[in-house]
Amino acid sequence: MHNKGPIKVEIRGEPGHFQLFRGGEPYTIKGAGIESGELQAFADHGGNSFRTWSVGSKNRSGKELLDEAQRLGLTVALGLPMGKEVWGFDYDDADAVAAQLAEVTAIVAQYKDHPALLCWVIGNELNFDYKNPRVYTAVNDISRMIHRLDPNHPTTTTTAGISATLLADIVARAPDLDFLSVQVYGELYNLPDAVQALQIPMPLMITEWGAVGHWEIESTRWGAPLEDNSSVKAANYLRGYSQVLAPLAGHVVGNYVFFWGQKQEKTPTWYGMFLQSGEETEAIDVMHYIWNNRWPDNRSPSLQDLQLDGAQAQENVTLVAGRQYAAQVFVAAADNHNLKFEWVIMREATATPGGGSYEPTPEILADRVEQSGLPRTTVTAPVDPGPYRLFVYVRDQRGHGAHANIPFLVVAGTGRVTTD
Numbered sequence: 001m002h003n004k005g006p007i008k009v010e011i012r013g014e015p016g017h018f019q020l021f022r023g024g025e026p027y028t029i030k031g032a033g034i035e036s037g038e039l040q041a042f043a044d045h046g047g048n049s050f051r052t053w054s055v056g057s058k059n060r061s062g063k064e065l066l067d068e069a070q071r072l073g074l075t076v077a078l079g080l081p082m083g084k085e086v087w088g089f090d091y092d093d094a095d096a097v098a099a100q101l102a103e104v105t106a107i108v109a110q111y112k113d114h115p116a117l118l119c120w121v122i123g124n125e126l127n128f129d130y131k132n133p134r135v136y137t138a139v140n141d142i143s144r145m146i147h148r149l150d151p152n153h154p155t156t157t158t159t160a161g162i163s164a165t166l167l168a169d170i171v172a173r174a175p176d177l178d179f180l181s182v183q184v185y186g187e188l189y190n191l192p193d194a195v196q197a198l199q200i201p202m203p204l205m206i207t208e209w210g211a212v213g214h215w216e217i218e219s220t221r222w223g224a225p226l227e228d229n230s231s232v233k234a235a236n237y238l239r240g241y242s243q244v245l246a247p248l249a250g251h252v253v254g255n256y257v258f259f260w261g262q263k264q265e266k267t268p269t270w271y272g273m274f275l276q277s278g279e280e281t282e283a284i285d286v287m288h289y290i291w292n293n294r295w296p297d298n299r300s301p302s303l304q305d306l307q308l309d310g311a312q313a314q315e316n317v318t319l320v321a322g323r324q325y326a327a328q329v330f331v332a333a334a335d336n337h338n339l340k341f342e343w344v345i346m347r348e349a350t351a352t353p354g355g356g357s358y359e360p361t362p363e364i365l366a367d368r369v370e371q372s373g374l375p376r377t378t379v380t381a382p383v384d385p386g387p388y389r390l391f392v393y394v395r396d397q398r399g400h401g402a403h404a405n406i407p408f409l410v411v412a413g414t415g416r417v418t419t420d
Contacts, residue, residue: 006113006152011179011203011253018179018203020253022075022118029254030291031077033208036060037261037274043072045284046291051077051207051256053124055107062107066114075118077156077207077256078111080104080142082123084130091134097141104142105149112150119153120146121207125160125183127169136173143176154178158207161187167198179253183208186216188240195251204251208258210237210273210283214266218314224348224387224407226313227267231303231332231402234282241290257287264361266349267389269403275393279401300400301339302332308379308390308406317408319381327369328376329392329404340395343369343377348387348407362389385410 007023020027032042034050036057042050050069055062055078062078069076083089083100090096104122111117122142126135136157143155157174158181159166170180180202184191188209195204211233214225228236237257245255262272269275273283282300289295309325311317319325331339347362369390370378382388387409394402 005115006117006150007115008152009118009154011154013203013250015201015251017250018253019250020203027075029205029256031254031256032260032273032287033256033258034260035263037259039068039072039074041280042260043074045288045296047260047287048073048291049075049077049118049254049256050260051121052079054079054081055111062111063114066111066116070114070116074116076116077119077121078117079121079124080107082126082135082138082142084123084126084128085132085135086129091132091138097138100138101141101145105145108146108149112146112153117153119178120150120155121181122146122155122157122177124158126157127159127161127166133169133173136169139170140174140176143174143178147176156181156205156207158183162194162198162200164198167200171201177202179203179205181205181207183258185209185211185213187213188244191244192248195248200251203253204248205253206245206255209240209245209255210258211271212236214270220313220316220407220409222316222387222409224389225266226407227270227405229303229306229402229404230269230281230283230300234286234300237283237286238289241286257283264349264359266359267391267405268361269391269405275395275401275403277393277395277401279395279399281401281403298398298400301394301396301402303394303402303404304330304332306330306390306392306404306406308408313406317406319379319408319410321381321383321385321410321412323381325379325381326376327379327390327392327406329394331375331394338397339375340373341375341377342373342393342395343371343379344391344393345369345379345382346389346391348389381408381410385412 009022029049030047031049139157156179162182219225259271262274262276306329308317308327345365345368349362351359368380389407391405
């Protein structure tokens with residue numbers, strides 16, 4: 001392993017036959033998006049590269065992040081900050097654009113020679129609700145600056161999805177980029193058709209993929225999206241990789257699964273591969289299998305179904321305020337013993353920042369569900385009518401967990417309410 005100085009990274013080949021090289025050798029990314037997640041666990045599971053959305057994180061400076069990556073034999077696709085139109089940044093404001101370029105230039109000069117650096121990620125999903133294509137002129141100016149200062153690391157920008165119009169903007173305005181990074185969730189399965197139809201001329205990387213997005217999935221009649229449980233999600237990770245990403249090798253030169261950590265986005269469990277309390281879920285088992293071609297010795301608990309008042313989430317579960325109802329989760333794996341079950345009721349999230357921006361975690365109603373520690377419990381419907389969500393967290397004694405939730409609507413009344 002190199003201990004100091006930059007290691008040259010490049011992409012060689014032609015459309016359909018691209019390959020990433022690092023230090024003159026082919027480099028296969030085993031990647032995840034990591035903000036403040038545990039890097040040691042990532043390395044232990046066989047990961048070798050992670051992407052960030054900023055230079056540092058809340059508990060590590062950029063140098064500390066890169067130094068720790070180097071110590072663990074990892075590389076970093078380092079995120080460079082750029083303003084978004086959706087946040088109010090004006091790409092017609094020449095002074096603001098120049099100030100941003102100067103800020104990013106200083107970052108590149110500081111980190112360009114670090115041996116753990118893999119590539120530069122210029123902004124994140126700058127196309128999210130964008131109308132001004134000059135954002136990609138600014139991206140190109142940053143890429144040109146990087147290539148002047150740093151001949152050793154390629155440049156990219158990430159997009160939320162891909163379309164003919166977006167691709168045309170990027171090809172015309174940001175030709176200096178070395179490759180394009182696309183972020184897709186449920187749309188992952190349409191990616192092969194998009195690659196063929198759009199005839200994308202540059203190498204691709206998939207810098208976010210994993211769960212089906214909360215905007216892409218079936219909802220209750222009151223608009224609450226139906227989240228897959230952790231076992232269904234894990235199966236989707238495996239299917240997405242084997243059916244889409246692996247066959248696209250040559251077009252796609254690497255991928256970073258989302259998200260090696262935990263975050264509140266629509267729910268506390270939708271995108272993270274860990275529980276908030278730190279346990280690993282089945283999605284990590286899957287990535288271990290993908291990265292090592294074998295399953296981990298200790299597997300996470302596997303779930304089948306969660307029911308509230310005898311109904312599943314898609315049955316539009318409606319409860320009467322103040323009444324009591326039974327809930328039960330069904331564990332799939334018979335060898336899961338010594339499991340503990342935690343039940344939580346939360347108000348349905350109302351924040352809609354979009355694009356992965358910060359969301360506050362909804363209120364927990366601790367007195368509305370019995371903590372039996374068992375796979376079944378009693379729910380007392382909240383007094384205030386409105387939308388809520390029942391969560392169950394399943395934990396073993398070896399640092400693994402599982403989760404499921406079911407949205408429900410509370411109504412006032414005295415008569416029995418049917419679930420559909």
